[in-house]
Amino acid sequence: MAPALVLKHVSKAFGTQSVLRDVSIEADAGEFIALVGPSGCGKSTLLRIAAGLERADAGEVSLAGVNVTDTRAADRDMAMVFQSYALYPHLTVRQNIALPLAMRRLSGFERLPMIGRITPSARAKHASIMADVERTAEALRITELLNRKPGEMSGGQRQRVALGRAIVRRPKAFLMDEPLSNLDAALRVHMRAEIVSLHRAAGVVTLYVTHDQEEALGMADRVAVMIGGRILQIASPEVIYTDPEHIDVASFIGSPKINLLPGKIVHGGRLFQAGRYLFSGFSGPERDVTIGIRPEHLFLSTEAHEDSIPLFLQRLEFLGSEVIAHLKNQNDGRALIARLEPDHASDVAGLKQLFASATDHELMVFETDGSRVRAAASVADGAASYAA
Amino acid sequence: MQPEGGKPRRLTRFDHREVRAALLLCAPTAVLMLALLVLPTLAVLGLSFTDAELGVPGFQFLGLGAYADLFTDRAFLRAFRNTAIYVALVAPASVVIGLVLALLIEAEVKGRAFFRSVYFLPVVSLTVAMASVWQYLMHPSFGPMNLVLQRFGLPSINWLGSSDNVLTSLALIGIWQALGFNLVLFLAGLTAINRDLYAAAEMDGVRSAWSRFWTVTWPMLGPTTLFVVTITMINAVKVFETVATLTQGGPSKASEVLLYTIYKEGFVYLHIGVASAMAVVFVAVLLVLLLVQTKVLEKQVHYA
Ligand SMILES: Nc1ncnc2c1ncn2[C@@H]1O[C@H](COP(=O)(O)OP(=O)(O)OP(=O)(O)O)[C@@H](O)[C@H]1O
Ligand SMILES: [Mg+2]
Numbered sequence: 001m002a003p004a005l006v007l008k009h010v011s012k013a014f015g016t017q018s019v020l021r022d023v024s025i026e027a028d029a030g031e032f033i034a035l036v037g038p039s040g041c042g043k044s045t046l047l048r049i050a051a052g053l054e055r056a057d058a059g060e061v062s063l064a065g066v067n068v069t070d071t072r073a074a075d076r077d078m079a080m081v082f083q084s085y086a087l088y089p090h091l092t093v094r095q096n097i098a099l100p101l102a103m104r105r106l107s108g109f110e111r112l113p114m115i116g117r118i119t120p121s122a123r124a125k126h127a128s129i130m131a132d133v134e135r136t137a138e139a140l141r142i143t144e145l146l147n148r149k150p151g152e153m154s155g156g157q158r159q160r161v162a163l164g165r166a167i168v169r170r171p172k173a174f175l176m177d178e179p180l181s182n183l184d185a186a187l188r189v190h191m192r193a194e195i196v197s198l199h200r201a202a203g204v205v206t207l208y209v210t211h212d213q214e215e216a217l218g219m220a221d222r223v224a225v226m227i228g229g230r231i232l233q234i235a236s237p238e239v240i241y242t243d244p245e246h247i248d249v250a251s252f253i254g255s256p257k258i259n260l261l262p263g264k265i266v267h268g269g270r271l272f273q274a275g276r277y278l279f280s281g282f283s284g285p286e287r288d289v290t291i292g293i294r295p296e297h298l299f300l301s302t303e304a305h306e307d308s309i310p311l312f313l314q315r316l317e318f319l320g321s322e323v324i325a326h327l328k329n330q331n332d333g334r335a336l337i338a339r340l341e342p343d344h345a346s347d348v349a350g351l352k353q354l355f356a357s358a359t360d361h362e363l364m365v366f367e368t369d370g371s372r373v374r375a376a377a378s379v380a381d382g383a384a385s386y387a388a
Numbered sequence: 389m390q391p392e393g394g395k396p397r398r399l400t401r402f403d404h405r406e407v408r409a410a411l412l413l414c415a416p417t418a419v420l421m422l423a424l425l426v427l428p429t430l431a432v433l434g435l436s437f438t439d440a441e442l443g444v445p446g447f448q449f450l451g452l453g454a455y456a457d458l459f460t461d462r463a464f465l466r467a468f469r470n471t472a473i474y475v476a477l478v479a480p481a482s483v484v485i486g487l488v489l490a491l492l493i494e495a496e497v498k499g500r501a502f503f504r505s506v507y508f509l510p511v512v513s514l515t516v517a518m519a520s521v522w523q524y525l526m527h528p529s530f531g532p533m534n535l536v537l538q539r540f541g542l543p544s545i546n547w548l549g550s551s552d553n554v555l556t557s558l559a560l561i562g563i564w565q566a567l568g569f570n571l572v573l574f575l576a577g578l579t580a581i582n583r584d585l586y587a588a589a590e591m592d593g594v595r596s597a598w599s600r601f602w603t604v605t606w607p608m609l610g611p612t613t614l615f616v617v618t619i620t621m622i623n624a625v626k627v628f629e630t631v632a633t634l635t636q637g638g639p640s641k642a643s644e645v646l647l648y649t650i651y652k653e654g655f656v657y658l659h660i661g662v663a664s665a666m667a668v669v670f671v672a673v674l675l676v677l678l679l680v681q682t683k684v685l686e687k688q689v690h691y692a
Binding site: 051052053072073074078079080082083084086087088089090099100103104149150153165197202243 | 526584591595
């Protein structure tokens, strides 16, 4: 089966500022892809190009196997949900949701107020539109809002109406640009689940832009991490988090942020961190690298041993189910962060000096250009058996 | 909101001092307003019921009869009718043309500032000075407007000198004057429309510029349009300078308008009583226009 939504080698510049550089995404039918990245990285621009609201300088967009690069947005049969909701303020909820149907199913004359319904066929069309609107409103539980205007509703209600306007005509793709970022935290979490279940029910490919990594990881089948106009990695949430391909992906995803330590690969492919040998299996010349350790993989103990890093404990941050320890490396003064179980935190609380260690296979090594480098075989798993 | 268990709070001594300070601070403005606005208005209202004339000692109180006289006065009625015609010509034309030009300028990214300044020029230029330019343009024998007509083999028009044409010609100048202001207001209104609405309309299948205008632009311009229409009508009702400089109400009173008639009654014939009554009617017309705006139409264009 052809992928449902394909963006191929899309590039875009505004004046001299290059915003998208050779971006490609292939979304399968019914897939939910979250596009996540820092502010200004070009997410909205990419989404608008997918929608047809903006023209790419180069590249191709295809929908359900059809090249729509030169098709205007109104004819692409996609629906978009905007951060600002973009509801028509002078129309009631019912009219807002009905508008995309009216535009597609009725002729210009049939859309006229009053006299548009003069023929029986027009009346039948109007009735079917109203039935579809009612059904959508029920699915979104906004039936009692149908006669209100957008100005008379809360942000969450408006967002529901905006979703309704998008799903009512069963488009070939949903495009959502930070639809939840104007809502308060509790409502946001609630709406996440709701959007996911709406997506499941509709089974329509969805491109969902957000700068909130929790949203991206929690909602999507696959996450595309976009930084500086490039997609650095596109993979399942688990892979994005546990096995990032690029140092920027590793540091953008994950809160608190991943710890980064300077390291060195020396002759024989052996990895050293501040003079301590960690493991081997690397190829290539002698060079500097960066070692990443997720805060939950930093193991703190009160006693020093061979590979451990001596640390000062600066502050403990109690977050309920976990405790964040803010630490300082005694050797180079760099800040480190560890995530602890509350039980473990009470063991170290009050101590000044601690020692951190990590399991080899939980370390990630990055080249200076940011790309991931892997050891041929993890020493922790026994290099000897591979060599044999 | 009411405070719970609400016993009305008594003013303490401190509160009294605050009140006194507040009154003292308001006093200068209040006195000025009284002396410069309220009292003169009351004086005009009072005089409007009399037949007072400047320089003639004593006057008679006519009561509502003064107004009854006014509405049988042919000159006043003609001024009233001429003003209405003038407004009916100037307001719709300058609003519609202003809107169309604003849409054209908005659609074309280049030259926006240039066109805006060009059309805004009449607003900032002195009407009296501009009137003499119009007098030249509309001159029956060597005015460029007639020269152009002749070039195309059309008959000349006696723009300001014929009682059939004079009101239309004045309206033409009035449209030219009002256009720039309306255009700038519409441009501001257009800029304020959320771009996402156009994107949403496009996604919803709104294809033609025509339906885009009726789906997004026109409803979103509602408050601007209402304001523009009101301001234009009020300004048109107040037409005076062009009449006073170009036609003096002529020929044969064909361009007598309210403000010019009031001016003549009050300051040329010194009929203070009649002029006051006319002024009251004039202000009443303006108030009705304002009232229609704020009370009736406002509700229909503000959606939030
Ligand atoms: N119409 C435009 N003209 C010029 N530059 C633009 C235009 N639209 C966007 N840009 C620039 O392109 C870059 C990417 O913008 P975009 O809106 O795609 O970012 P984003 O990832 O959606 O950010 P955010 O998370 O803040 O919404 C920004 O630097 C922005 O300044
Ligand atoms: Mg954006």
